[in-house]
Amino acid sequence: MLDSSMHRSPASLPLLCAAKLVDSEVEISWRGIAASDRFSPFWLRDHCHSSDSLNPDTLQRQVDTFAIPADIVPARLEIIGGGETLRIIWKHDGTTSILPAAFLWEIARHAGRDSAPRRRLWDRQSLGTDFPTVTHAEVMSGDEGLLRWLSLVEEYGFALVSGVPATLEATQELATRIAYVRATIFGGMWEFTANMAFKDTAYTSAAIGPHTDGTYSLDSPGYQLFHCLQFDGSGGESTLVDGFKVAQDIRKTDRIAFEVLSSVKVPARYLGDGVHLRAEHPVIGLDHQGDFRQIAYNNYDRAPFNLPSVRMNAFYRALTLFNRMINDPLNEITMRLAPGTALLFDNWRTLHGRRAYQGNRRLCGAYLNREDFDSRLRVLRVRQPG
Ligand SMILES: [Fe+2]
Numbered sequence: 001m002l003d004s005s006m007h008r009s010p011a012s013l014p015l016l017c018a019a020k021l022v023d024s025e026v027e028i029s030w031r032g033i034a035a036s037d038r039f040s041p042f043w044l045r046d047h048c049h050s051s052d053s054l055n056p057d058t059l060q061r062q063v064d065t066f067a068i069p070a071d072i073v074p075a076r077l078e079i080i081g082g083g084e085t086l087r088i089i090w091k092h093d094g095t096t097s098i099l100p101a102a103f104l105w106e107i108a109r110h111a112g113r114d115s116a117p118r119r120r121l122w123d124r125q126s127l128g129t130d131f132p133t134v135t136h137a138e139v140m141s142g143d144e145g146l147l148r149w150l151s152l153v154e155e156y157g158f159a160l161v162s163g164v165p166a167t168l169e170a171t172q173e174l175a176t177r178i179a180y181v182r183a184t185i186f187g188g189m190w191e192f193t194a195n196m197a198f199k200d201t202a203y204t205s206a207a208i209g210p211h212t213d214g215t216y217s218l219d220s221p222g223y224q225l226f227h228c229l230q231f232d233g234s235g236g237e238s239t240l241v242d243g244f245k246v247a248q249d250i251r252k253t254d255r256i257a258f259e260v261l262s263s264v265k266v267p268a269r270y271l272g273d274g275v276h277l278r279a280e281h282p283v284i285g286l287d288h289q290g291d292f293r294q295i296a297y298n299n300y301d302r303a304p305f306n307l308p309s310v311r312m313n314a315f316y317r318a319l320t321l322f323n324r325m326i327n328d329p330l331n332e333i334t335m336r337l338a339p340g341t342a343l344l345f346d347n348w349r350t351l352h353g354r355r356a357y358q359g360n361r362r363l364c365g366a367y368l369n370r371e372d373f374d375s376r377l378r379v380l381r382v383r384q385p386g
Contacts (some may be wrong), residue, residue, distance in 0.1 A: 015083025015099045020075060028104060031083055037108035041072045041318060045086060047107075116291055120155050121245040131335065132156050136163040136170075136342075139177055146177055147380040149344070153223070154377065157242055158345035162317035164227060168364045171227040174342060179372030182221060184214075185275050191229070191364040205358065210241045210326045210351035211298040213367070215268035216277040222297060222370025224352070225344045228337035232344050233359010237334045238343065243349040245296030246325045247284045257318035262286050264315050267303040268295070273323035278303065283322055285348075294348040299323065326351055337363070 021027070025038040045068050046061075048054065053063035075091040086104065088097045132152040138145030139161055146206075152159035164170055172189045174182050181188045214220035222327040226238070251258045265280040281296035299319075306312060325331060337343060345352060348370060 013102050013105050016079045016086055016104070017083060019077040019079060019086055021077065024073070026074065026077060026086075026088070027085060030105070031373060035098075037104070039104070039107075041074055041088075042068055042070070044086075044091065044099060045072055045097055047099060047103075049100055049103065050096070050098055053097070100370050113288070116289075117154050118151075119157075119244065121241050121248060122156065123245055124329065125334055127156070127242075127333055129333075131333070132159040134159060134161055136161050136165075136174065139174065143383060145344055146159060147377075147384055149291045150178065150373065150377045153344055153373075157244070157350035158240055158343060160335075161342040161344070162340065166227070166229050166342055168229065171225065171229075171342060171364050172366065174227075175225050175366040175368065178223075179368050182367040182369050184221070185270070185273060185277070189364060189366050191362065193360065193362050205236075205356060205361070207356040208354045209299070210239060210332070210353040211300070212243070212296055212347050212351055214299070214347070215266070215281060215296045215298045216270040216279050216303075218279045219369070220279075220281070220294065221347050221367035223344060223368040223373050224347050224365060225342060226337060226359065226365045227339075227342040228363050229339055230360065230362040231336075231338065233357055233361065234246055235335050235355050236357030236359075237355045239332050239334050239353040239355070240345065241326045241332050241353075242349065243297070243326070243351050244292045244349050246322065246331055247292055247295065249325065250284075250321065254318075254321060256314065257321050258284070260311075260314050260318040261322055264311075264318075265309070267305050268296075268298060268301045269303040270301065283319065292349070295351065296348075297322065297326070297351060298360050324385065338348065 014033055016028055017031040018029040019026055020081055022038070025040055026044055027036050027038050029036045030039060046063060046065050053061070055062055069092055073091050074088045075094070076089040078087040078089075079085070080087050080098075084101050086099045086101065088099075089095070089099065132155070134145060134149045134152065139149050149159055149161065161174060168189060168191055172181065173187070213224060214218065246256075247261075250261065261283040262285070263282060266281055267278065267280045269279040281294065283295065283297050284292065285294035285296060287293040307315060335343070347367075
């Protein structure tokens with residue numbers, strides 16, 4: 001039994017008008033649209049939406065993919081439900097498959113991949129000083145405020161929350177509006193001052209250049225939340241750089257450097273405190289479509305590696321270019337994190353750093369997994385489309 005509420009065609013999606021077998025493929029046509037789409041019969045049987053093929057509650061596949069005949073062929077193709085459903089009667093056993101028009105439309109347009117996120121790349125000038133901000137009250141009081149916060153982070157790679165009580169507990173509550181806090185070697189919610197509690201440059205008061213965290217992790221933290229709980233002193237401004245904007249500029253201006261930065265896997269390591277973490281990432285990670293996926297750059301944590309000299313020299317040249325661009329003041333924004341204002345940023349896109357400071361500074365924060373943030377955003381968008 002098909003759960004019709006789950007796949008009802010939204011008014012904006014077209015309806016089916018015809019289906020026929022062409023060159024051993026099922027060709028479907030859409031009402032009011034000239035283009036048609038083709039699917040293999042095997043794929044259609046594998047993606048049947050009847051309840052004995054697809055669990056209507058969990059959307060888990062129940063069909064036995066490997067029992068489908070390799071030469072499966074439809075005996076009859078029908079459009080039913082006023083164009084909302086394709087029904088197929090199979091020749092080999094007379095069974096019936098149903099596939100919603102909305103499902104076929106989405107697959108034909110995006111091949112089952114997530115569509116590209118809505119991103120607005122920025123530099124110092126284009127972003128200005130009016131940083132994306134939401135209030136603590138709106139994030140804590142309802143899903144609408146939370147969706148706005150996460151959407152801004154998706155769009156800009158960071159967003160601030162104002163009016164947060166300056167305590168670790170309130171910051172943790174804010175983080176868990178999104179998802180559980182990631183547990184790492186530094187703990188869950190962390191809090192630090194310049195006391196060298198861990199063997200890491202973040203635990204000093206010296207300047208830290210732009211970098212991403214967790215280059216030594218196979219799954220670098222997707223997002224990071226910062227909240228300065230106390231600051232008595234001078235300096236210490238936080239810096240952010242849109243890594244995707246820098247990557248885009250390099251792609252446009254230096255194809256060779258871009259090829260090197262997006263293909264050479266750079267090993268990184270974390271050694272100390274009884275831990276030896278190690279992972280490899282290209283500086284500019286790309287997805288299957290060549291879109292930006294993940295910036296992974298922390299020159300402090302780069303592990304020794306070597307390549308044939310020509311390639312290694314090309315790598316150093318490209319890395320020098322990347323380092324120069326992320327340190328260019330034109331690409332950087334600065335902000336002083338003050339008690340009451342929390343910063344959430346995309347650690348796979350936005351590089352962060354800190355100016356040197358004098359005085360006492362107490363900062364707390366959390367890592368969040370990328371998949372949990374993405375999950376929250378998807379759920380919120382289904383609840384509140386648009
Ligand atoms: Fe960091």
